[in-house]
Amino acid sequence: MNPKWWKESVVYQIYPISFMDSNGDGYGDLRGIRSKLDYLQELGVDVIWVCPIYKSPNHDNGYDISDYCDIMKEFGTMDDFDRLLSDMHSRGMKLMMDLVLNHTSHQHPWFIESRSSKDNPKRDYYIWKKAKNGGPPNNWESYFSGSVWELDPQTDEYYLHLYSKYQPDLNWENPVVIDKLHEMVEWWLKKGVDGFRFDAIAHIVKAEGYPDALNPSGAKTVRAYEMFSNLEDVHTLLQNLHDKVLYYYDIMTVGETSGLGPEQALNYVGDGRRELNMTFQFEHMNLDAASPASGRWDTVPWSLHELKQIMGNWQTVLHNRGWNANYLCNHDQPRSVSRFGDDLFYRIPSAKMLATFYHMLEGTPYIYQGEEIGMTNVAFESIDDYRDVETMNYYEEKRSSGVPEEQIMAAIHKKSRDNARTPMQWDDGDEGGFTTGTPWIEVNSNYMEINAASAVKDPDSIYHYYKQLIQLRKKHQVIVYGEYGLLLEDHPEIYAYTRTLEDQQLLVILNFYAREPVFELPSELAGGKPQLLISNYPLSKEDDLGSLKLRPFEARVYLRQQV
Structure with missing residues (x-):
C-alpha cells in the first residue's frame, strides 16, 4: 500500500489570471487567491496547484518565464507570495508550483x-x-x-521552440543550464513550497541529430512529436534532478507527460525509479480526436467503451507499482461537464456523476477551478473575444485555407483552451464577482445561474457534493488504496467498477448518459448489506440494488464488507 500524504490528498488547480482579482485591474492575482482560501479550506482540498506566477511578458499566460525567481507584476510581489504560502500553511494546506523547465520566454x-x-x-x-x-x-x-x-x-x-516563437527551448545537453535549473528549483524549495507540477517535462530531450520526421508516404511514418517526447535520456535527467535536489524534501511532484501509456509511465513514476510521484496521462483527453495526428480540433463522438479501456488500463498497470493523477479538466482542456456530461439539460447531475467517477478511482484527484460549481464551456461569437494563442493561430490558419467561419468557430467553441480560462464565477454581481474592472477575458454569460455564492448556499449543489466526496476519501482508506476491478465491461451506458482493500469493497455505479438503463448486480457481489455512501439523486424506497433502473447521469457508491 505504501502510504504517502500526496496519495491521500485532493488537489485544487488555480489558473491565477482567472481566479480572483483583488485590485480591479481585470487580472486575477495572489491577493485574490488569499481572499478565497477560506472557500477552498471549507471545500476540503489539501493541496493548491497554482499555474505559473513568475515574471513573464505573458504571451502564453505565464508559461513563458522571463525570471524564475520573481513574480509577474499583474499577480503581485514576492511579499504577496510569501504571505500566501504562510496563510496556506497556517490552514494545513500545501502549495504546489507550476514550473516550466523545457523553455523560457524570449525575454529571459x-x-x-x-x-x-x-x-x-x-x-x-x-x-x-x-x-x-x-x-x-x-x-x-x-x-x-x-x-x-x-x-x-x-x-x-x-x-x-516547441511552442510559440516567444518560448525558446532550453538546451538540456548543456550541464551549466542543468546546474542553474537545479539551483532555481532548490531556491523555491527552501522558501517552503510543497511540490511542483513540471510543465512539458517529457520534451526536454530531443532526438539526436534533429532528423526530419517522415511523412506518411515514407517507409515508416514518424511524427515530429516522437522526436521530442519521452525519449530515454529524459529519465536520466529527472533522476539527476531527484538525487541532487528533490530527494531532500518531502514534496509532491507531477509531470506533464503526454503521448504515453501506463507501462511507459512507470518509467517516470514506478516505485524505485527516483523521478516523479505521478504523471498526467492524456489518453482519455484524446478520446474525441478524429485520429492520432489530428490534434485538438478535429473531433468525433467519444466512446464509453474506450474510456473504460483507457482508465482501467491505467488503474490496473499502476496498482502497487506507481500512482495515478486523476482529472477530467484543466487549463488546457474544455470544461468536463460540457465535454463528458450534459451542460444543457442535466448539468447538475452529470457534473456530480463525473466527479464521482474520478474521485473514486485509485490516484490523486485534481479539481480544476470552477469544476466544483459546474462551470461550462463558453461560446464567444467573435475570434476577437478569444485570448489563447493556440486558438488564434488555429483560426488564422483555417481562414487562410478557406475554411468557412462558422465551421472554425464551432471547433473553437468545443475545444478552445479559453473554455477553461474564463474568470471564476463567484457571484451574480457584475463580472461574476471576479473583478470590479474589465476582465482580461470576458466572463461566461451564465454566471447569473452558475456561481460559487449560490452553490455554497444550496446544500444540494455540485459544490457540496464535491465536499462530500472529499470527506469520504479522508474517511475510507479503500477509496485511496483499494484495487480497481471493472464490471459490465461491454455495457454501452453504464460504467461500474469496484475498489477492494482487505475486507472492504466499494461498488461504484455510473450512468454516463441521459437514458435510463438497468443495472443488474453481478452474482458475485450479491449478499450482505451494502451501505450507500453517496448518490447524486434522492433515493426511492423501492430501490433494489439487484436490478436498479438508473436515472439520467445517476451515480451511486456503496460500501460493503466482503463475505
Missing part, C-alpha cells in the same frame, strides 16, 4: 544574451541551428502551428 536574460552573437557564453543555453537547404533545419511542427524553428536575423540562425 539568458535568451537575450544567447541571441546577441554566436560566440556569446550563453549561446549554448538554447538550441541554435544553421539553415538547411535554405530553410528550417528540419520539418518538425510546433504545438502552436507552423515550424518549431524561428530564424533570428541577428545571427542568421534558427532557434527551436
Whole structure:
C-alpha cells in the first residue's frame, strides 16, 4: 500500500489570471487567491496547484518565464507570495508550483544574451541551428502551428521552440543550464513550497541529430512529436534532478507527460525509479480526436467503451507499482461537464456523476477551478473575444485555407483552451464577482445561474457534493488504496467498477448518459448489506440494488464488507 500524504490528498488547480482579482485591474492575482482560501479550506482540498506566477511578458499566460525567481507584476510581489504560502500553511494546506523547465520566454536574460552573437557564453543555453537547404533545419511542427524553428536575423540562425516563437527551448545537453535549473528549483524549495507540477517535462530531450520526421508516404511514418517526447535520456535527467535536489524534501511532484501509456509511465513514476510521484496521462483527453495526428480540433463522438479501456488500463498497470493523477479538466482542456456530461439539460447531475467517477478511482484527484460549481464551456461569437494563442493561430490558419467561419468557430467553441480560462464565477454581481474592472477575458454569460455564492448556499449543489466526496476519501482508506476491478465491461451506458482493500469493497455505479438503463448486480457481489455512501439523486424506497433502473447521469457508491 505504501502510504504517502500526496496519495491521500485532493488537489485544487488555480489558473491565477482567472481566479480572483483583488485590485480591479481585470487580472486575477495572489491577493485574490488569499481572499478565497477560506472557500477552498471549507471545500476540503489539501493541496493548491497554482499555474505559473513568475515574471513573464505573458504571451502564453505565464508559461513563458522571463525570471524564475520573481513574480509577474499583474499577480503581485514576492511579499504577496510569501504571505500566501504562510496563510496556506497556517490552514494545513500545501502549495504546489507550476514550473516550466523545457523553455523560457524570449525575454529571459539568458535568451537575450544567447541571441546577441554566436560566440556569446550563453549561446549554448538554447538550441541554435544553421539553415538547411535554405530553410528550417528540419520539418518538425510546433504545438502552436507552423515550424518549431524561428530564424533570428541577428545571427542568421534558427532557434527551436516547441511552442510559440516567444518560448525558446532550453538546451538540456548543456550541464551549466542543468546546474542553474537545479539551483532555481532548490531556491523555491527552501522558501517552503510543497511540490511542483513540471510543465512539458517529457520534451526536454530531443532526438539526436534533429532528423526530419517522415511523412506518411515514407517507409515508416514518424511524427515530429516522437522526436521530442519521452525519449530515454529524459529519465536520466529527472533522476539527476531527484538525487541532487528533490530527494531532500518531502514534496509532491507531477509531470506533464503526454503521448504515453501506463507501462511507459512507470518509467517516470514506478516505485524505485527516483523521478516523479505521478504523471498526467492524456489518453482519455484524446478520446474525441478524429485520429492520432489530428490534434485538438478535429473531433468525433467519444466512446464509453474506450474510456473504460483507457482508465482501467491505467488503474490496473499502476496498482502497487506507481500512482495515478486523476482529472477530467484543466487549463488546457474544455470544461468536463460540457465535454463528458450534459451542460444543457442535466448539468447538475452529470457534473456530480463525473466527479464521482474520478474521485473514486485509485490516484490523486485534481479539481480544476470552477469544476466544483459546474462551470461550462463558453461560446464567444467573435475570434476577437478569444485570448489563447493556440486558438488564434488555429483560426488564422483555417481562414487562410478557406475554411468557412462558422465551421472554425464551432471547433473553437468545443475545444478552445479559453473554455477553461474564463474568470471564476463567484457571484451574480457584475463580472461574476471576479473583478470590479474589465476582465482580461470576458466572463461566461451564465454566471447569473452558475456561481460559487449560490452553490455554497444550496446544500444540494455540485459544490457540496464535491465536499462530500472529499470527506469520504479522508474517511475510507479503500477509496485511496483499494484495487480497481471493472464490471459490465461491454455495457454501452453504464460504467461500474469496484475498489477492494482487505475486507472492504466499494461498488461504484455510473450512468454516463441521459437514458435510463438497468443495472443488474453481478452474482458475485450479491449478499450482505451494502451501505450507500453517496448518490447524486434522492433515493426511492423501492430501490433494489439487484436490478436498479438508473436515472439520467445517476451515480451511486456503496460500501460493503466482503463475505
